[in-house]
Amino acid sequence: MVNLIWLIPLIPLGGAAVLLLLGRMLPKSLIKVVAPGTIFAAFLLSLGAVMESGGKPHEVVLYEWLPKVDWGFLLDPLSSVMILIITGIGFLIHVYATGYMDHEGGYYRFFGYLNLFVFFMLILVLANNYVLLFAGWEGVGLASYLLIGFYFNKKSAGDAAKKAFLFNRVGDAGFILGMFCVAALTHGSLAFRDLHGLTAGPLLTAAAALLFLGATGKSAQLPLFVWLPDAMEGPTPVSALIHAATMVTAGVYMVARSSAIYSLAPEVSAAISCIGATTAIMAATIAMVQTDIKRVLAYSTVSQLGFMFMAAGVGAYWVAVFHLMTHAFFKALLFLGAGSVIHGLHGEQDMLKMGGLRSEMPITFWTMAIAALAIAGVPGMAGFFSKDEILFYAYLNFKSVFAVGLITAALTAFYMWRLMFLTFFGEKRTLVHAHESPLVMTAPLIVLALGCGGCSYYAAQLERWLEPVLHSNHSPDIGLKHVLMAASVFAAFTGILLARYFHASTGPLGPLTKLAQHKWYLDDIYDFVFVRGLGMRGGEYLGSFDRRILDGGINGAGLVTRFVSRASIWADTWIVDGLVRIAGFSAMFASLPARIVQTGFVQSYALVIVAAIAAALGLFWVK
Amino acid sequence: MITINHYLAVSATLLLIGTLGVLTRRNIVVILMSIELILNAVNVNLIAFSKYHNQVTGQVFAIFVIAVAVAEAAVGLGVLIALFRNKGSVQADEVDLLKW
Numbered sequence: 001m002v003n004l005i006w007l008i009p010l011i012p013l014g015g016a017a018v019l020l021l022l023g024r025m026l027p028k029s030l031i032k033v034v035a036p037g038t039i040f041a042a043f044l045l046s047l048g049a050v051m052e053s054g055g056k057p058h059e060v061v062l063y064e065w066l067p068k069v070d071w072g073f074l075l076d077p078l079s080s081v082m083i084l085i086i087t088g089i090g091f092l093i094h095v096y097a098t099g100y101m102d103h104e105g106g107y108y109r110f111f112g113y114l115n116l117f118v119f120f121m122l123i124l125v126l127a128n129n130y131v132l133l134f135a136g137w138e139g140v141g142l143a144s145y146l147l148i149g150f151y152f153n154k155k156s157a158g159d160a161a162k163k164a165f166l167f168n169r170v171g172d173a174g175f176i177l178g179m180f181c182v183a184a185l186t187h188g189s190l191a192f193r194d195l196h197g198l199t200a201g202p203l204l205t206a207a208a209a210l211l212f213l214g215a216t217g218k219s220a221q222l223p224l225f226v227w228l229p230d231a232m233e234g235p236t237p238v239s240a241l242i243h244a245a246t247m248v249t250a251g252v253y254m255v256a257r258s259s260a261i262y263s264l265a266p267e268v269s270a271a272i273s274c275i276g277a278t279t280a281i282m283a284a285t286i287a288m289v290q291t292d293i294k295r296v297l298a299y300s301t302v303s304q305l306g307f308m309f310m311a312a313g314v315g316a317y318w319v320a321v322f323h324l325m326t327h328a329f330f331k332a333l334l335f336l337g338a339g340s341v342i343h344g345l346h347g348e349q350d351m352l353k354m355g356g357l358r359s360e361m362p363i364t365f366w367t368m369a370i371a372a373l374a375i376a377g378v379p380g381m382a383g384f385f386s387k388d389e390i391l392f393y394a395y396l397n398f399k400s401v402f403a404v405g406l407i408t409a410a411l412t413a414f415y416m417w418r419l420m421f422l423t424f425f426g427e428k429r430t431l432v433h434a435h436e437s438p439l440v441m442t443a444p445l446i447v448l449a450l451g452c453g454g455c456s457y458y459a460a461q462l463e464r465w466l467e468p469v470l471h472s473n474h475s476p477d478i479g480l481k482h483v484l485m486a487a488s489v490f491a492a493f494t495g496i497l498l499a500r501y502f503h504a505s506t507g508p509l510g511p512l513t514k515l516a517q518h519k520w521y522l523d524d525i526y527d528f529v530f531v532r533g534l535g536m537r538g539g540e541y542l543g544s545f546d547r548r549i550l551d552g553g554i555n556g557a558g559l560v561t562r563f564v565s566r567a568s569i570w571a572d573t574w575i576v577d578g579l580v581r582i583a584g585f586s587a588m589f590a591s592l593p594a595r596i597v598q599t600g601f602v603q604s605y606a607l608v609i610v611a612a613i614a615a616a617l618g619l620f621w622v623k
Numbered sequence: 624m625i626t627i628n629h630y631l632a633v634s635a636t637l638l639l640i641g642t643l644g645v646l647t648r649r650n651i652v653v654i655l656m657s658i659e660l661i662l663n664a665v666n667v668n669l670i671a672f673s674k675y676h677n678q679v680t681g682q683v684f685a686i687f688v689i690a691v692a693v694a695e696a697a698v699g700l701g702v703l704i705a706l707f708r709n710k711g712s713v714q715a716d717e718v719d720l721l722k723w
Contacts, residue, residue, distance in 0.1 A: 600722025602715055603654075607646050 001048040002058050005075050008049070008083060009122035011042045016115035023108025035111035036094035039118055043087035050080040055465055059128055059193075066131065068189045074128035078469045081321060081462070082125035082253055085328045089245050090118050092444035096336050097237035099440035100343055110150060110235065117143035121246050125253060129191040130179050133254065137175065137218065140247045141168045147242060148234040160230035167227040171217015178210030182261070195260040208265035211258055212272055219251025220302050221309060222279045226522050229298040236339030239294060244301045244335050245328040252308040252324050256317045259470055263315060270398070273313025277404040280306030284411035285516040288418065292349050293338045296419050300375070301331055303408060307390050310401055316393035317470040318463050323390060325462070326382035329455055330374040333448035334416075337368035340441055341423060344434040351419060356428035361436045365424045367445040372420050374452045376413035377492040382452045384489075385459045392484050396477075409488055413495025421503040630671035637664035651706075651713045655699050662692045 015038030023031060057076035065071040075083075094114065101110055120139025127133040141164075149161030179190065181203055186194040198204060215221065220228035231243045242248070255262060255272070262269050280303045287299035304327050311320040342349055344361055358365045374381035377388070387409060394402040436442070506513075518524065599605075637660050644657025666685045673681025707713050 598722050600719035602718070603646055610642055610646065 001045065002052045002075060003060060004045065005049050005058070005073050005126060006060055006062055008042050008045050008087070009119050009126060011038045011045070012115045012122065013119040014038065016112050016119055019108050019112035019115060023112055026108060028107055031108050031111055032098045035115060036091055036098065038115055039087055039091040039094050042118070042122070043084075043091050046080075046083040046087050049075060050084060053080070055080070055468065057468070061128075068187075069129055069131045070191070071132060072128040072191075073126040074192060075126065076469050077465050077467075078253075078256060078321065079125050081325060081466070083122060085325055086118060086121050086125065086246050089328055089332050089448070090121075090241060092447055093237050093241040093245070093332060093336065096240075096339070096441050096444040097235075099438050100237055100339055101235060104235070106150070110147075113143055113146045113150070114238070114241070117147065117242060117247070121250075124250055128193070129189070130182055131190055133257075134175060134179060137214075137250060137254075138172065140242070140250065141165065141172070141218070144168075144231070144242050144247055147238040148231045150234055150238065154233065157233040160227075160233040164227040164231050167224050168217045171214045171224055174210045174212075174217070175214025178207050178212075178214060181207030181210060192257060195258065198260060198264060200264040204261060205265045205268060208258070208261050208268040209271070211261070212255065212268060215251030215255055215309075216275070217251075218254075219248050219305050219309070220279075221251070221305065222275050222282065223522070225279060225283065225302045226519070226526065228302055229295050229519075232292075232294040232298050236294065236335060236342060239298070240332045240335030240339065243298065244331040248301060248305060249308070249324045249328065252305065252312060252320050255309070255312045256321050256470060259312075259317045262312070269313045269315065271313070273310050273394070273398050273401045276306040276309030276311075276313055277401045277408075278306070279303070280310065280408045281404050281411065282520055284408050284415060285512060286519050287415040288411060289513060289516045290415075291352050293341065293351050293354075293419060293423065294335070294349055296351070296415060297331070297334055297338055300334075300412070300415065303412060304331065304375070307387065307405065307408070310394055310405055311390040314393050314397040314401065316389065318466040319386065319389040319393055321466060321470065322459060322462050323383075323386035326374070326386040326452075326455060329382055329448055329451040330371040333367060333371040333445060333452060334375070336441070336445055336448065337364050337371065340364040340437040340445065341434075343437055343441070345430065345432050348430065348432065351422040353430045354423045354428075355426045355430070356424070357434055358424040360434040361424075363436060363442045363445060367442075367449040368424075369420065370449045370452050372416045375416050376496060377409055377488055378496075379485075379489055380453070382455050384492075385457075388481075388485050388488055389459065391488055392481055395480070395484055406487060406491055410491035410495040413492045414499045417496045417499035418503040421499055426504075627671055627675045630667060634664045634667040634671065637661070637667065649714050649716055651703055651715050651718075654715060655696065655703070658699075659692060659696070662688055 015034055018034060019026075019031065026034070053075055055077050057074065059072055059074050061070045061072035063071050094111070097110070097114065101107060104110070117140060120136045120143055122136070124133055124136025124140060127136060145161045145165045148164055149158050151157045182195075183190050185198055185203060185207060217224045228243060228248065232239055234243070262272070283299045283302035283306060287296050287303065290296045290299060304323070308320045308323050308327070311317070311323060341354065341357060341361065341364060344357070344364070345354065348354065370381065374383040377384045391402055391405050391409070394405050515521070641657045641660030641662075641664060644660065645654050648654055648657065666688055669681040669685045669688070673679060673685075703713060706718065710717065
């Protein structure tokens, strides 16, 4: 089965092809089976392949794509974890979406795109070289674009899709340049197996920095994170699958995959931690003042991705992957729960108009509560262990990042429980009669909730499982770990308690509130510098440059040509034609004497003859 | 006694009349007739010298001239009729297309 790993991405591709090409003709009930079915088949195949490989790296090369670059798949412990997350959680979200999208148009299109996304995501994580990874990387970007703009009648959705695409392009430019550097380092092979044994140097540092620029685009880090909150214009299952659980973690996966490079570039790694920490706290503060339920979760995702990069930056790659995994569970669950709430309230997303939904939507409430406890870092839940490991390694390697991380952990607990209190507790602030979602939607919630509680206990196994791929600097300082654990638990409960009392507050951050409400003015800065500055003003300058200089040059060339052609016409008329005419006229004038002789009048010829004879006779006579 | 000089005088007179006719008359028919006069002036001349030298060569030559004159008259009149059909006129000064 391990030789069949190339089939894993192919099955969703088949599903996507069928749905997108024939979907219009298929009955809805069939689509409901086909779309999740392909993902489930991929999941079973992944499970079989992972079990059979037993953690040994296994490569399947289909054919040589470019010189030295194969179309090859690599199943090793890291990609095993990723494909199980993608197909497993992807399957649950597909099932959920069959219920959530029931009343929406474009059913087949939605699931076709979703299957296409899973295909590209699997290509991304199964690739055995950077080029194939990049193909998947771009493919998920495309699927993300299509799904953010799924409600294409809405202008805001189309704008958000374009924004996501453009911001990703900026990152991708960095990724491509990074690939060039890697190609130079590995003599054109770009395969992951050739990354080992590299030596540090400026080129390697450049490769690390440029690849990370790609990661900041895809994984929504500073300075490129502003597209992710807008991406919430897409349907909620899309937000759960693409913009929380899988695609946005591609950057973290890529950094972990390139750990051989990053471990040799300590400056870049330090920068990654700093950027991760800054992004985490910035996004957390913004999440604290949002009122749209999905936007809170979007900023939370940005913040959690920041945590993952913190871990990757301090060299704890396996912890980053661990947090990626737990985050996939609880954030998918949170998004699906939020979707269930929105579904129950017929499209209402404003938390200020919710409240008191606990009794009306019990399953949604309890499952979301588990996820909220997990993300807050309450002991026994998924997020607790992973976040704790991150803080532990940050403390060992980078104290200031640790401090920021601890504060962010408290903020995380606050904004998440603010969401819970506003949504499920207190007075009901809407007249809409909410209803609990159908079983196809609640069942995935329950499964994910079990995962949130369960997967956390496998931290040690995961570390051992990932050991062959991701170098881990294991520290046995158990005492210190317990102290830090206590600190983070304290932070979590502080956050939850504060949320209990201040969740209705409009200014939870005091003087910083305004800053957070305006998203730290990042969008405004982009607007000012790029849209208005470079775009409009620059456009004006370019326009006047075009009009004055380029057009001037062209018009000048035209004038010169016209002048030259006038001169040429003059010369042609008076000199060339003149010569020809002179030749003609001179022949005419020369012929004039000869011409007048020929009168055409027979008798004059006769007269000449007679005269000539007379003259001849006369001459004869004279002689 | 009619001497050869008389014949030559008649011949010269005929030649002169014929030449003047060819040069001055406008009607092509008259011009053709004038050409006949010139030919006959030659004939008179030939026969006069034939008698004078007592040789028949001149007379034979005169018969040739008459034969040629007949042919010439036939061709000339044929051309004349074709010309008349095309132009409706037989005036020599109106037929002057062959010029520059």
